Amino acid sequence: MRAVACTLFVLGLLWDGVRAEISISSLRAAAVEWKGTLQCQKWDCECAFTRQRSCCCAAPELKEMEDQIFVKMMDLSNSMSQLRDGLLEVIGGIRVAFTASMSQTTNCFGPFNRNRPIPYDVISLNHGSGYNPVLGMFTAPCSGLYSFSFTVYSKVGRPGERMYYKVQLMKNGEMIASTWEDNREDSEDSSSQTVLLPLQQGGQVYVELLNGRQLCGNVLGLNSFSGSLIYPSLT
Known part of the structure; x- marks a missing residue:
């Protein structure tokens, strides 16, 4: 008797499952044949009848949006790569730097009776050939931002001597920076200056000694002048 009851119970469960499947199939068919207006204009039967009720289909739109974002990201990456290559080509193709000092x-x-450019005639570096040791003058081969430094050294012969x-430092005839000394206490002195200067192509920079002054005791070649291009102007 117990076996018969169990058998009937199992058959009942199977019948309920069959009826449920028939109901789902009927609902699915009804949804597919529906001609009315749905809330989101689209209907995902698989989602609606196997996961949750009233499920609208957004997967195609999300996939399309994902593809569009991917394409835009690839375009942006390509643009950045082209910009990087262009900058490297511009900057890498222009090497401007020099270092020079006065002869020992x-x-x-x-x-002198007038201001005179200091002849830094010992050249240790002159990339771009912008520095002219005869004139003691740098001429910018391209427009851009430059860095310049100069060191001044002087030593008098006897204690108490002035x-x-x-x-x-001069840019196109205009004084940009200076350093000076006027005393009888120090027999030896040095100083340095560093500046950043925007220059147009052909702009000139040099270091000059003012009239009536002098630099002495340059036995170690400590008076120097140097400069380099930091980055060129892209316009």
Whole structure:
């Protein structure tokens, strides 16, 4: 008797499953044949009848949006790569840098009756050939931002002798920076300056000694002038 009851119970469950499947199939067929207006204009039968009721189909739109975003990201990546390559081509193709110093000598440079460019005639670096040791002048081969540094050294012969110099960095004839000394206490002195300057192509920069002043005791070649291009102007 117990076996018969169990058999009937199992058959009942199977019948309920069959009826449920028939109901789902009927609902699915009804949804497919529906001609009315749905809330989101689309209907996903698989989603609606196997997962949750009233499920609208958004997968195609999401897939399309994902594809569009991917294409835009690839375009952006390509544009950035092209920009990087262009910058490397511009910057890598322009090498401008120089370093020069005054020849070692026991004689004084100056005094003169007018301002005079200092002849840094010992060249250790001159990329771009912008520096002219004969004139002691740098001419910018391209427009851009440059860095310039100069070091001034002087040593008088005897204690109590006057140390008297003034040196200034000039850009196209205009004074940009200077350093000076005027005393009888120091027999030896040095100073340095570094500046950043925007230059147009053909712009000139040099270091000059003012009239009536002098630089002495340059036995170690410590008076120097250097410059380099930081980045060129892209316009």
